[in-house]
Amino acid sequence: MKLSYRCESCKKDNTIKTKATDRHGLLMEMGKNEFNERCKHCGHFTKKHINRLYADDDYNLVFVGFALSAIATFFLWDLGWVSTLTGAIPLYFWTEMKKKSSTFNKTLVK
Secondary structure, eight states: OEEEEEOTTTOOEEEEOOOOSSHHHHHHHHSSSEEEEEOTTTOOEEEEEGGGOEEEOOTHHHHHHHHHHHHHHHHHTTTTOHHHHHHHHHHHHHHHHHHHHHHHHHOOOO
């Protein structure tokens, strides 16, 4: 999950690096309701509220799931569990990613 906001001047998305999983954790991490950021594309300085952030899907973990399923396929080929296990690993990573981003987008702070 990556947190993004849209720049008002150039209308491009910018990301924020954080370890928070919801807006309340982000509020505790930042210590205030608003954050000041400079756009990485045009350099416009913006002040946004935490509720203006939205969570985007980060597909890097899904690619890790595909790599793990390829490794599992190599080791479990003779056991016959290949179709079940190799399909379940990337699906698990994808559903967890969707669940985290949906949870972040549903909660708001005052």
